């Protein structure tokens with residue numbers, strides 16, 4: 008068995024993608040508050056710099072997670088800055104516009120799989136050689152990857168791939184590195200702009216969404232950050248291949 012090195016996130020070297028906004032920004036903040044040194048990686052360089060500027064010892068790195076050379080460069084730069092990687096959070100992603108699957112163009116399918124699934128493969132491929140024993144990978148999947156409903160079928164298929172990738176990789180990397188995922192339900196983040204074309208869900212659309220969630224609210228970024236930090240912590244040292252539903256019970260129904 009490989010013991011994890013510390014009883015907190017103190018001094019742990021953490022890379023979070025998609026960390027300029029939403030879940031990723033909350034994850035970066037959560038790790039930083041717990042004493043980690045964080046790389047805030049995002050396509051939105053200005054947003055990443057803003058989040059990093061709030062946090063002690065954090066560094067912003069611009070990356071497009073769909074481009075292999077950029078992911079490799081981001082990982083190499085993270086290793087230069089941090090001296091290694093103890094926790095990799097593959098969180099960057101976005102949906103296509105919600106609607107009937109048959110209306111989507113083939114290019115949208117390819118772009119969705121590149122952004123939401125291949126990006127996870129790339130992050131892992133380039134980071135694992137730099138991750139010591141006891142390291143952890145956490146991927147942001149989606150409850151739609153496990154309990155899909157109509158409207159985001161291609162996105163949900165890619166996130167289903169993230170769940171299967173997480174579990175397969177967990178088997179492959181054990182006992183050296185743990186690999187887990189979170190499956191969030193909808194939240195009012197930048198995600199809503201691409202999925203619904205609005206800044207925030209309101210009115211009947213919001214009510215219908217909340218109505219399907221037993222806990223009677225959407226997720227907030229801190230719900231996801233708590234789950235990610237737990238999965239990456241030594242308290243979760245026997246958990247691998249575990250994909251936690253952060254969904255207020257939505258998948259029960």
Ligand SMILES: NC(=O)c1ccc[n+]([C@@H]2O[C@H](COP(=O)([O-])OP(=O)(O)OC[C@H]3O[C@@H](n4cnc5c(N)ncnc54)[C@H](O)[C@@H]3O)[C@@H](O)[C@H]2O)c1
Pocket residue numbers: 024025026027028029030031048049050051054070071072073098099100101102122147148149150190191192193194195196197198199
């Ligand atoms: N908000 C939701 O309803 C919801 C539900 C389930 C899962 N998710 C997933 O959570 C993750 C985070 O999304 P969020 O809700 O915080 O949305 P968000 O839009 O607030 O944050 C996503 C971040 O990813 C970045 N990003 C997008 N494309 C990128 C690329 N090619 N390279 C690097 N960075 C890129 C964006 O700039 C942004 O900062 C995504 O994987 C998303 O699919 C979101």
